[in-house]
Structures are given as structure tokens and as C-alpha cells.
Amino acid sequence: MPETVLTTVPAGWAALAGIVLCTLAFFAAALDSALSARAEGAGRGGWLAPAWSTARLLRQRRRTVVAADTLLLRVGAAGMLVGSFLMVAVIPLGRWTLADLDVGVxxxxxxxxxxxxxVWLAGWGANSVHGLVGGYRFLAHGLAYELPLMFALVAPAIAAGSLRVGDAAGAQDRLWFVVWMPVAFVIFLVGVTGFSVWGPFAAALGADVAGGVLAELSGVDRLVMQAGRYAFLAAGAAFSVPLFLGGGAGPFLPEWAWVAVKTVAVLAVLVWLRRKLPVFRPDRFLEIGWVVLLPAAVAQDLVVSLVVVWKG
Amino acid sequence: MVAAIVFWGLAVVAVAAGVAVFVVDSMARATYALAVSFIAVGALIILLQQSYLGVITILMMVMEMAVMAVYMVMFMGMNPALMPMDMTHGKKTAIGASTGVFVLLASGALLIPWPERRGVPPEDLTNALGLEIMGEKMLVMAVVGPVMVATIVAGVVLAAGRTRYDRLGDDLRRRPADDPQPGGIGR
Structure with a gap:
């Protein structure tokens, strides 16, 4: 296996990583609202809409329902944003990484x-039937996407012979993993959309349950939960780059620029897909996850294992 | 020094969250207090340089608690999810037993003559630990895995109220199957 030289930067750079993540999350939100504006025939506007709603939510007074479990509600909402930051800690930006964890994957x-x-805590804590229904819907989706996602993560790890994210990126100097493990890549993206409660997996926030988990969230709580969803989408897109898309490999540009370009491209596709795909009903998608996606992911792992053994 | 502070901090969090499980009056809080306790224990395992075991402990326990909360709320009598509840019952026996076990284990940990370290830790601790625990028993474990899965499947089949004859008719020829819950791939 080729050795990758990653430089672990001092912890202070985490602030820059956070700014980059927030920028990507804002880009995702802006792109989504621009696409919405165009679909509604409102012309070219919409790019700044997330900024206005951020300002509005920041000065909105929180409202709450009787006997809401505020602690759990806030842990759930703020945790989404915090979690996405924890996720980017192990994603290398070209040669630099915040934490070169030996079990990054x-x-x-x-x-x-x-x-x-x-998501369940945010739904439960609100003490509202809509939030609770949303929380349960998310868990049902989770049962369907999580195991295929786990097995999809196994494929690059087997090929790289390591759970270190940098090693996975370094093992693709000849052929990107996405070329010979496309099934794992697609299932990985399904998982990313799933844990971002995005697009087809937004049943937990559905309009048919009055916004579901988001129904009772207001002010800053709503802001951090929504920002967390976009940040998770961005972090998931960024993680696909070292895992499947060759990391910083590419001509002309420096490595960090390639990571950024690829991340933005994957993120834009994920945002664009929201309008193209229907919301998956949790009860129906459960069967798709276990009867279609899981065997496909295991078969992909088998193919990758055979190739690795054959190549010695 | 830093390691000692982190260790004690995590240890206090683990124990305090464990105590909180029996103090709080809400099923959701009790479940996730237990999850916090396990996360602190997972972080302690990472502190012992067993990154894989530590991270996987956190992963498993958070997932498990997320599912357990659903079942606790669903199955517990007196609907404690919706009204304040008490996690303890049989208090005198329980306190006696747990105090006894704690004293036994704590005195054992304090009084036992701990061995001196011989040699140096191996390069890959997780690998070494795995070999030490599994080692020659790997074949047995590899066989036990499928047996356990088969047991789970058999248990579900035996517990399920509906059989394949309910789904597919007496001659097993009905298509699509008659299911109370429609699936996503139209079987």
C-alpha cells in the first residue's frame, strides 16, 4: 500500500475548517433556494434568501410548548451542527488534516x-405530536440506510487496507475507487442524504406532518438544526472525496483546490437531486434498503475483497 | 498529567450519567443519560489507545440507545413516557446488592497486587488485543457468528404470527403476497 504523507495541522486551524464548512453549508442552502426560486418562476433571485432567514431566525423569539423537554430539544438541534464539525475533523484537505485518526472511517x-x-431527541423534546412522528420517521429511515452505508464504507477500507482516511485517498493514485466500486459510491451518497435528513429522506420534516421535527423549533434552535443539516450534507460530500474520488488528485491545481472543487461538485449534485426525487416513505424504503441496497453493498464488498486478494 | 485530568473528568461524567439514569423522571432522559455514560466510557477506551474499540463502543451504544428509547416508550406499562416516572423498584434489595458488588469490586481493585509491566506495548494495540482474546479461537468464533444469525432468524420466524401460508396462500402460489404492510419493491 502506498504511504500517504499527511500533515496534522495545529488545533487552531479548526477555526478555518469550521469557516470552510459553514461556507459550504451556506452554498448548499443558497443553491437550493436559488433552484427553488427558478422553479417557481421567480427568476434569478434566491441566492441570498438563506442569509435573510438566518438574520430573521437570530432575532426571532423562541416559542415553546407546555412541558417541552427543552434540554433534549436543544441537545438535538445544536447537536446537528456540532456533529458536522466533528465529522470534518478527519477529512484531509489535500495534504493537511486536523486529526489523522487511524480509525477515521x-x-x-x-x-x-x-x-x-x-433527530429523535429534537422530535421528542418538543412535546408535540408532529415532532414525535417526525422523529420516528427518521429512525425508520435510519434502519433502512444505515447498514447499507456501513457496508459501503467497508469497500474503500478493504481496498486501501486501512481505516485511515488519508490512506484511502493515497491508495487511488492509479484508479479512483468510484470507477471500480460505483455501487458503494451510490449507496454512500444515499447514506449521506439520509443522515442529512435531505431530499428523499426529509419525510421526518414533511409538510404532511406540519414540518415534523422542525414543527416546534423556532429562533436559534431552528437555525442550528437547519444549518446542521446543510453542514452534514457538505461534510458527507467532502468525505466522499478522499474515500471515492481520489482525494486531492488532479492536474494543474494544487491538492487542496481539487478537494474543494470535487466537494462542491458532489454537494451541488446532492442539492440539485432534492427536486428530482420524491420523498421515500419510511415504511416502503425499509424494504428497498434491506432487500436491494444491503445485498448490493455486500456484493460490492465481495468484489472488492476478491480484487484485493487476486492482486495480492 | 493531562491524561490523568481527562481520565478523571471522563470517569466522573460516566458515573454521574450512570447515576442520572435512576434519578431522572423521564424515559427519554434516562435512555440518553445511559448513552452519555457509554460515550464517556468509549472515550476512556480511546484514552487507553484502543481507538477502534473506543470509537466502535460509542457507535454501537448510541445506535442501541436510539432504538432502545423507541422500545422502552412502546412497551413499558403505565405509559411512563408521558408522565413522570421512577426508574427504580425493589429498592432495598437493589441498593443492598449493588452496594455489595461495588464494595467487592472496588476492594478487589484496590487490594490486589497489580503486576509490574514486563516488556513494551506492541505497535498495534488493537490488533494485539484481538489476537490475545481471539487467537486460536478464531475458527470457533467464525462458526458461532452464522449460528447466532440463524438463531435470530429462527426466533423471529417462530415468534411471527403470520407464516408463509398466510402470505402466499395454501399452495404458496399467490402473487403478489398478501402483506399487511406493503413493501417498497412491490413483492
Whole structure:
């Protein structure tokens, strides 16, 4: 296996990583509202809409329902934003990384499992039937996407012979993993959309349950929860770059620029897809996850293992 | 020094969250207090340089608590999810037993002559620990895995009220199957 030289930067750079993540999350939100504006025939506007709603939510007074479990509600809402920051800690930006964890892939998986708890807590804590229904819907989606996602994460780890994210990026100097493990890549993106409660997996926030988990969230709580969703989407897109898309590999530009370009491209596709796909009903998607996605992911792992053994 | 402070901090969080499980009056809080306790224990394992075991402990326990909260709320009598509740019952026996066990374990930990370290820690601690625990028993474990899965499947089949004859008819030829819950791939 080729050795990758990653420089672990001092912890102070975490602030820059946070700013980059927030920028990406804002880009995702702006792109989404611009696409919405165009779809509604409102012309070219919409790019700044997330900034206005941020300002509005920042000065909005929180409202609450009787006997709401405020602690759990706030842990759930704020946890989404915090979790996405924990996720980017192990993603290398070209040669630099904040934490060169020897189990980086498992770390990513652990953080995305946290979302199970966070979304349910936000739904439960509001003491509202809509929030609770939303929380349960998310857990049902989670049961369907999480295991395929775990097995999809296994494929690059087997090929790289390491759970270190930098090693996975370094193992793709000849052929990107996305080329010979496309099934794992697609299932990974399904998982990213899932834990970002995005697009097809937004049933937990559905209009048919009055906004679901978001129904009773207001002010800053609503802001951090929504920002957390976009930040998770951005972090998931960024994680696909070292795992499947060759990391910083590419001509002309420096490595960090390639990571940024690829991240923005994947993120834009994920945002664009929201308008193209229907929301998956949790009860129906459960069967798709276990009967279609999970066997497909295991078969992909088998193919990758055979290739690795064959190549010695 | 820093490691000692982090260790004690995490240890206090683990124990305090564990106590909170029995103090709080809400099922959701009790469940997630337990999750916090486990997260602190996972971080302690990371502190022992067993990154894989530590991170995987956190992953498993958070996932488990998320599912457990659903079942606790669903199955517990007296609907404690919706009204204040008490996690303790049989208090005298429980306090006696737990105090006894704590004294036994704590005195054991304090009084036992701990061995001196011989040699140096191996390069890859997780790998070494895995070999030490599993080692020659790997074949047994590899066989036990499928047996456990088969047991789970058999248990679910035996517990399920509906059989394949309910789904597919007496001659097993009905298509699509008659399911109370429609699936996503139209079987």
C-alpha cells in the first residue's frame, strides 16, 4: 500500500475548517433556494434568501410548548451542527488534516450514527405530536440506510487496507475507487442524504406532518438544526472525496483546490437531486434498503475483497 | 498529567450519567443519560489507545440507545413516557446488592497486587488485543457468528404470527403476497 504523507495541522486551524464548512453549508442552502426560486418562476433571485432567514431566525423569539423537554430539544438541534464539525475533523484537505485518526472511517460512521439520537431527541423534546412522528420517521429511515452505508464504507477500507482516511485517498493514485466500486459510491451518497435528513429522506420534516421535527423549533434552535443539516450534507460530500474520488488528485491545481472543487461538485449534485426525487416513505424504503441496497453493498464488498486478494 | 485530568473528568461524567439514569423522571432522559455514560466510557477506551474499540463502543451504544428509547416508550406499562416516572423498584434489595458488588469490586481493585509491566506495548494495540482474546479461537468464533444469525432468524420466524401460508396462500402460489404492510419493491 502506498504511504500517504499527511500533515496534522495545529488545533487552531479548526477555526478555518469550521469557516470552510459553514461556507459550504451556506452554498448548499443558497443553491437550493436559488433552484427553488427558478422553479417557481421567480427568476434569478434566491441566492441570498438563506442569509435573510438566518438574520430573521437570530432575532426571532423562541416559542415553546407546555412541558417541552427543552434540554433534549436543544441537545438535538445544536447537536446537528456540532456533529458536522466533528465529522470534518478527519477529512484531509489535500495534504493537511486536523486529526489523522487511524480509525477515521469508523469515526465518520460514529458521528453519522449520532444523528439517529439527535433527530429523535429534537422530535421528542418538543412535546408535540408532529415532532414525535417526525422523529420516528427518521429512525425508520435510519434502519433502512444505515447498514447499507456501513457496508459501503467497508469497500474503500478493504481496498486501501486501512481505516485511515488519508490512506484511502493515497491508495487511488492509479484508479479512483468510484470507477471500480460505483455501487458503494451510490449507496454512500444515499447514506449521506439520509443522515442529512435531505431530499428523499426529509419525510421526518414533511409538510404532511406540519414540518415534523422542525414543527416546534423556532429562533436559534431552528437555525442550528437547519444549518446542521446543510453542514452534514457538505461534510458527507467532502468525505466522499478522499474515500471515492481520489482525494486531492488532479492536474494543474494544487491538492487542496481539487478537494474543494470535487466537494462542491458532489454537494451541488446532492442539492440539485432534492427536486428530482420524491420523498421515500419510511415504511416502503425499509424494504428497498434491506432487500436491494444491503445485498448490493455486500456484493460490492465481495468484489472488492476478491480484487484485493487476486492482486495480492 | 493531562491524561490523568481527562481520565478523571471522563470517569466522573460516566458515573454521574450512570447515576442520572435512576434519578431522572423521564424515559427519554434516562435512555440518553445511559448513552452519555457509554460515550464517556468509549472515550476512556480511546484514552487507553484502543481507538477502534473506543470509537466502535460509542457507535454501537448510541445506535442501541436510539432504538432502545423507541422500545422502552412502546412497551413499558403505565405509559411512563408521558408522565413522570421512577426508574427504580425493589429498592432495598437493589441498593443492598449493588452496594455489595461495588464494595467487592472496588476492594478487589484496590487490594490486589497489580503486576509490574514486563516488556513494551506492541505497535498495534488493537490488533494485539484481538489476537490475545481471539487467537486460536478464531475458527470457533467464525462458526458461532452464522449460528447466532440463524438463531435470530429462527426466533423471529417462530415468534411471527403470520407464516408463509398466510402470505402466499395454501399452495404458496399467490402473487403478489398478501402483506399487511406493503413493501417498497412491490413483492
Amino acid at each position: 469508523v469515526w465518520f460512521n460514529t458521528v453519522d450514527v449520532m444523528v439517529w439520537a439527535l
